[in-house]
Amino acid sequence: MKELFLPPELSCEIGEIYGSMVTVYDEVARELPLTCAGCPDNCCDSYFLHHTYSEWAYLWEGIRALDDDRLDRIMQRARDYVARSRELIARGERPQLMCPLNDSGLCGLYSHRLMICRTHGVPATLTRPDGQLLRFPGCFRCQEIVADSYPAEADAPAMDRTVLYQRLAQLETRFLADRRGRLPKIKLTIAEMIVHGPPKDISANRK
Numbered sequence: 001m002k003e004l005f006l007p008p009e010l011s012c013e014i015g016e017i018y019g020s021m022v023t024v025y026d027e028v029a030r031e032l033p034l035t036c037a038g039c040p041d042n043c044c045d046s047y048f049l050h051h052t053y054s055e056w057a058y059l060w061e062g063i064r065a066l067d068d069d070r071l072d073r074i075m076q077r078a079r080d081y082v083a084r085s086r087e088l089i090a091r092g093e094r095p096q097l098m099c100p101l102n103d104s105g106l107c108g109l110y111s112h113r114l115m116i117c118r119t120h121g122v123p124a125t126l127t128r129p130d131g132q133l134l135r136f137p138g139c140f141r142c143q144e145i146v147a148d149s150y151p152a153e154a155d156a157p158a159m160d161r162t163v164l165y166q167r168l169a170q171l172e173t174r175f176l177a178d179r180r181g182r183l184p185k186i187k188l189t190i191a192e193m194i195v196h197g198p199p200k201d202i203s204a205n206r207k
C-alpha cells in the first residue's frame with residue numbers, strides 16, 4: 001500500500017495553520033485570563049477523534065524523527081491505549097486514558113500535536129456553512145473563570161475557529177485530490193494513528 005506523504009508545501013502550510021491556531025488561542029487565553037499551569041486536570045486524557053489524513057500524515061512526520069527507544073515506548077503505550085479504549089467502549093463507557101504521546105504530564109510531540117490539542121480550553125465559536133453560529137464554552141477551568149468574571153457566557157472572549165477550520169479543510173482537499181472519494185472517512189484517536197502507522201492509500205491496491 002502506498003504511504004501518503006505530505007508534499008513539502010502542504011507540510012509547511014499545515015505548520016502555519018497550526019501556528020495561527022496557537023496565536024489566536026493565546027490571545028483569548030490572555031484576555032480571559034486562562035492558563036493550564038497548576039490545573040488539577042490534564043486534558044491529554046480526553047477522548048478525541050480526529051478526521052483528517054493531512055493531520056495524520058503531519059503527526060507521522062514528527063513520529064519519524066523520534067529515536068528508536070522513544071518510538072518503541074510510544075508504540076507500546078499506543079497499543080495499550082487502543083486495547084483498553086476498545087474494552088471501555090464495549091462496556092458503553094467513554095474512555096478517559098492518557099494520550100500515548102504524553103510524557104510525565106507534557107506533550108512529547110508538541111510541534112506536531114493535532115488541531116484539537118491546540119484549540120481545546122478557551123471558549124470558541126464556529127460559523128457552519130449553513131450560517132448557524134455555534135459557541136463552545138471551553139474547558140471546566142475556563143467555564144469557572146467565565147462564570148466568575150463575565151455577566152453572561154457570550155460576553156467572554158472566544159476563539160473563532162471558522163477560518164482556521166476552513167483552511168485545514170481546504171488543505172485536506174488539496175492533499176487528497178482525486179483520492180478523496182476513494183479513501184474511507186476516518187475517525188481515529190491519536191493512539192490509533194500511531195498503531196496503524198502513517199496513512200496509506202488503500203485505494204491504490206484496487207486499481
Ligand code: SF4
Pocket residue numbers: 035036037039040041042043120121122139140141142
Ligand atoms: S485546557 Fe483547561 S482543563 Fe485542560 S489542562 Fe488546560 S486549564 Fe486545565
Ligand code: SF4
Pocket residue numbers: 043044045099100101102103106107108109110113114117190
Ligand atoms: S498529542 Fe500531545 S497535546 Fe495532544 S493529547 Fe497527545 S500529549 Fe496531549
